[in-house]
Amino acid sequence: MTTITLVRGDITRQTADAIVNAANSSLLGGGGVDGAIHRRGGPAILEDCRKLRASHYGKGLPTGQAVATTAGDLDARWVIHTVGPVWSAAEDRSGLLASCYRESLRVAEEVGARTVAFPAVSTGVYGWPMDDGARIAVETVRATDTTVEEVRFVLFDERAYEAFDSVIR
Ligand code: AR6
Secondary structure, eight states: OOEEEEEESOGGGOOOSEEEEEEOTTOSOOSHHHHHHHHHHOHHHHHHHHHHHHTTTTTOOOTTOEEEEEOTTSSSSEEEEEEOOOOOSSSOOHHHHHHHHHHHHHHHHHHTOSEEEEOOTTSSTTOOOHHHHHHHHHHHHHHOOOSOOEEEEEESSHHHHHHHHHHHO
């Protein structure tokens, strides 16, 4: 059984086996969670990301997929980078958002992580409505069969926390 917990705060301050990054396909950094992770985690993470771009992911990491790197100076063993979909009112991309959580858990299991901290993927720069993003996140984790023991959603502000809390209840 996977336990789901909610925490309000900065994901880069968490202690966990793996911390999930809301990255973009380039894997070379950005704003939001991505910027914060690279800032606090230091250059080792970017170095690993560059190696991935030079090998398996020459065209970048596709939306909905996930890949692990070192966590550098973060209090974690791995950062799992996943690329959320950009919100679209015209097209239903929720399958891709669900895939981010599923694939991140698959990678977490592969590397042997038992505790995984997730941000609310796609709900920042990528514009996904928070309530819907929270619903997809929680439902997908609940529906995924995994050896990961704790999934911790780390929510940056009160509104995000409330959105996740109301889905959990
Ligand atoms: N800890 C926890 N949550 C955070 C933090 C933090 N330090 N910082 C922001 N959030 P975003 P996306 C929340 O924009 O929407 C980057 O430029 C934020 O309030 O980080 O998937 C990437 O390179 C929001 O609720 O990710 C991509 O280009 C949630 O985390 C693009 O943004 C996700 O916001 C990805 O956009």
